[in-house]
Amino acid sequence: MTKCGYVSVVGRPNAGKSSLLNWLVGEKIAMVSHKANATRKRSNIIVMHEDDQIVFVDTPGIHETEKLLNQFMLDEALKAIGDCDLILFLAPITDKLTHYENFLEKNKKNTKHILLLTKIDNVSNKEVLEKMQEYEQYSSKYEAIIPVSIKKQTKHGDILDVVVKYLPEHPYLYDPEIMTTEHLRDIFKEFIRESIFDNISDEIPYETDVIINRVEEKKDLDVVKATIVVQKSTQKGMIIGKGATAIKRIGKDARIKIEKLTGRKCYLELFVSIKKGWTKDKKGLKELGYDVTF
Structure with a gap:
């Protein structure tokens, strides 16, 4: 067994x-x-x-x-x-x-x-x-x-x-060929968040999140469109950067991670949106996938 x-x-x-x-x-x-x-x-x-x-x-x-x-x-x-x-x-x-x-x-x-x-x-x-x-x-x-x-x-x-x-005797819970139960779009979201953490100053990432708007598998590449959500207009400016340098850096970093995982070319397009106070509001949290039940 x-x-x-x-x-x-x-x-x-x-x-x-x-x-x-x-x-x-x-x-x-x-x-x-x-x-x-x-x-x-x-x-x-x-x-x-x-x-x-x-x-x-x-x-x-x-x-x-x-x-x-x-x-x-x-x-x-x-x-x-x-x-x-x-x-x-x-x-x-x-x-x-x-x-x-x-x-x-x-x-x-x-x-x-x-x-x-x-x-x-x-x-x-x-x-x-x-x-x-x-x-x-x-x-x-x-x-x-x-x-x-x-x-x-x-x-x-x-x-x-x-x-x-220390594990119980039990049949497999999942197909032994898979490495995670997470959907690819959720992994892509985390890769983009990680790239924000790595490329933007300390205080900003904690008030940002990512929404994957669309994932399309084409013959030669994956098309991923995502929105980075921030709480303030000043944060939006920092995410984009002067001459869009910061968001380009974030996008390149995330795209490399996605391509390494999938083994396919990726076209990643990032947008930035302001959602005031989303980290402090149950409704805002729920819209971003954090279902607060307490």
């Missing part, structure tokens, strides 16, 4: 969740940014490990805030914690234990979890061992603790062998 189950990948903002998942699946699917709170919704990334299937759930970072959009993101992370067979908690090696202690409080069902110590590339082995000893006081809470370096030392099997050990 095969093993198969849902594994939620959680941690504070910018803990390295999306980078880990892209590395495990061997493709760039999840949005990655050096800026915190880039991931806004849950998404499934499917990894086959020998005869077993692992459905990883990428989640927004666990954080507390009064902003409506951020409350939606926290709710997404909490739902993922409550609806899975196993949790991977990512803890950057330099973090204090407070983020982990916060997670333990939020894991109401006491779902089994594995602790991954991430971002160990820039510390010594001695520091890794010292951090593992710090977590030892909670050894009764976690099933295993694994130091992770996706850049060099760690192999996929170092993580996947342990994950599969």
